[in-house]
Amino acid sequence: MDISLLFQIAAVGILVTVLNQVLKNGGRDEQATMVTIAGIVLVLFWIVGHIADLFTHLREMFEL
């Protein structure tokens, strides 16, 4: 796995938090929630392949 993916996920987490706070302070709670959900979906989209790989490796390791 490329280490830069971890940094990208960290950066997205920080930026989504900042956007969330800015929108909440501006009284736009709905948009803040949407941004948070979009951030979660984006990160899940990036890591879903890696999670699948992890389960495959675990299955191979324990011969399940």
Added chain:
Amino acid sequence: MWGNIIGAGLIMVGSVGLGFYFSAKENFRVRDLAEFKKALLILSSEIDFMRSTLAEACKNIAKRTDGGVGEIFENFSNLLAQGEGETAYQLWLTALDAARNSTFLASEDRLVLEDFGKTLGYLDKEMQKNAITYAVAYIDEKTTALQKAADKNKRMYHSLGIAGGLLVTVVLW
């Protein structure tokens, strides 16, 4: 690598520019509303003292107001002078539509102005003045609310522009 950096720079410039545009848009809206209020007050004075026709009054207003608002009254005056046989309300709607891209008025402002057009040239001068008073009251109320929120929104749009640009840059890197 250099391509990435240049791309990131362009995205940042674009998103920060968008943030500034949206914050300025509210100021432009307030300016347009103030200009409309000025136009309505001139129209009220025209009704009271000049006793001019609606087309002449609108021509005078167009000369004394700037930007998109002046354009609306100019268009309306021209349409009235042409006298195509439609109602004043329809001509007013046409004039509003023609200047849609020249003003920063929101849809709620537009609805009030469309409503105001319904009374243009209808019944007596009291009716006209009441419609003007109603529209001016709306503009006053909206302007106060917008000015109150302007500072907060300005900072919000700037922060959103910067943070949004960074987010897009990180996602596309």
